[in-house]
Amino acid sequence: MIDLASAIAPLAAARPPGLPGVETPELPDLAAAGALGPLLGGDPEPYLRAGAVLEQERGELTGVAAEAAALADGARHDLTALLAETLDRLIRTALPMAMPGNPVAPAAMAEAIGILTDARLRAEERLERLAAELAPLAARLEQVAGRAAEASGAVPEGAFTRPTGLDAAPADAGAATPDAAGRPDAPGAAAGAAGDGEPHDADAVAAAAGGGTSESGSAQGEAAVAAARTQLGTPYVWGGTQPGGFDCSGLTQWAYRQAGVEIPRTAEEQAVGRAVSAEELQPGDLAVWDGHVAMYAGDGQMIEAGDPVQTNPVRTSNMGMTFKGFYRPTG
Numbered sequence: 001m002i003d004l005a006s007a008i009a010p011l012a013a014a015r016p017p018g019l020p021g022v023e024t025p026e027l028p029d030l031a032a033a034g035a036l037g038p039l040l041g042g043d044p045e046p047y048l049r050a051g052a053v054l055e056q057e058r059g060e061l062t063g064v065a066a067e068a069a070a071l072a073d074g075a076r077h078d079l080t081a082l083l084a085e086t087l088d089r090l091i092r093t094a095l096p097m098a099m100p101g102n103p104v105a106p107a108a109m110a111e112a113i114g115i116l117t118d119a120r121l122r123a124e125e126r127l128e129r130l131a132a133e134l135a136p137l138a139a140r141l142e143q144v145a146g147r148a149a150e151a152s153g154a155v156p157e158g159a160f161t162r163p164t165g166l167d168a169a170p171a172d173a174g175a176a177t178p179d180a181a182g183r184p185d186a187p188g189a190a191a192g193a194a195g196d197g198e199p200h201d202a203d204a205v206a207a208a209a210g211g212g213t214s215e216s217g218s219a220q221g222e223a224a225v226a227a228a229r230t231q232l233g234t235p236y237v238w239g240g241t242q243p244g245g246f247d248c249s250g251l252t253q254w255a256y257r258q259a260g261v262e263i264p265r266t267a268e269e270q271a272v273g274r275a276v277s278a279e280e281l282q283p284g285d286l287a288v289w290d291g292h293v294a295m296y297a298g299d300g301q302m303i304e305a306g307d308p309v310q311t312n313p314v315r316t317s318n319m320g321m322t323f324k325g326f327y328r329p330t331g
Contacts, residue, residue, distance in 0.1 A: 008087055014123045015079040016072050016130065064137050071137075075130040079123055086119040220330050221284020223259035228252070228295055228303045236307035241265075248293050251305040252286060255295065256329060259284075263329050267293040273329040278314070285328045287314065289321040296326070 093112045228251060230243075237245025241254055249267040256263050263270050271288045285296040294304035294312075301311045316323045 008083060008090070011079070011083045011086060011119055011123055014127060015076045015083070016127075017076075060140065064140050068134060068137050071130060071133045075126055078126050082119060082122055082126070086115060089115045218282065218284065218328075218330050220256075220259045220261050221282055221328070223284075224252075224255040224261070225283045225295060225297050225303065227258035228255040228309075229297070231255075231309045232303070232311070234305075234309045236305055236309075240305075246305040246309060248305045251303075251309060252293050252295050256284075261329060267291055268324070270329070271324045271327050273327050273331050276326045276328050278316075278326065281314070281326060282328065284330070285326050287316070287326055288324040289318045290324060291321045292318050 090112055093108050093115060231246065231251060231254075234243065234251075235245055236247065237250075238247055239250070240246040241250035243254075246254065249265060249270055252270060253263055253265055263272055267288060268290055270286055270293050276282075276285055281296045283296060283298045287294045287296065287302060292304070294302040296314060297303045297311060300314055302314050303309065303311050306312075
């Protein structure tokens with residue numbers, strides 16, 4: 001007597017599972033890059049070209065996944081039908097074998113073995129056809145991966161690539177570079193620009209900062225300033241956090257880390273510790289905007305990561321950003 005459950009188990013296991021859904025993340029909107037590129041002193045074309053390629057490959061990936069899922073579903077449907085057909089044939093063939101002494105039982109057994117052999121061969125043929133159908137799709141996926149890698153490699157790391165022949169903007173020209181949060185950072189903003197909605201006199205702020213009685217500062221603040229001074233002249237790098245390339249908050253975080261103090265990563269988050277007035281400023285205190293941060297260095301000056309890291313008079317305006325205030329991370 002044939003154990004039907006054991007006989008058809010290999011056929012049931014041969015059915016391919018359904019393919020999982022493929023989620024392809026949406027690419028960021030790069031529509032504004034063309035207008036922002038000249039303002040940021042760079043060429044957005046590599047980013048735009050790479051974005052167009054990646055969006056095209058995203059569509060290709062979605063299409064390949066849909067085709068592969070349809071092929072797998074078709075094979076699973078065919079094998080399920082084959083399983084049902086084989087089970088029906090085996091049940092009808094097994095009836096004579098269930099009758100003791102039936103003279104046709106040996107013939108029925110041979111027929112059952114033939115049914116199983118035929119089903120196995122048909123299942124193998126269907127799976128081989130599925131593999132042949134999926135092979136071109138796998139080749140397309142390899143091409144997609146290669147083109148996507150090539151497009152990503154064409155984008156320069158760090159800040160925008162400056163167009164040939166475009167001179168760097170002077171430090172006091174107000175040219176913006178992006179901080180780690182993606183907002184403009186203008187360390188050389190003009191002295192009267194509105195940073196928090198009101199005009200400010202940079203000389204007056206610097207005078208107030210230099211005329212206080214707390215210029216000695218804390219040991220940790222002094223150490224942070226000393227560390228920041230070692231990086232004067234370091235180029236600006238978007239997202240930079242190490243010597244060789246800093247953005248605004250990367251510089252202040254790194255400098256305080258050298259002094260044994262950990263502060264948050266982005267400019268807005270570095271409004272930590274105790275808020276102080278301009279008259280109370282000590283070396284190491286931070287001037288924080290909603291998209292930029294600088295460190296007070298004493299004598300009415302502050303150190304900030306422009307391009308390159310530089311010192312400038314203390315101010316509260318920065319390319320129209322909202323000024324959050326002066327803060328002492330050490331409390």
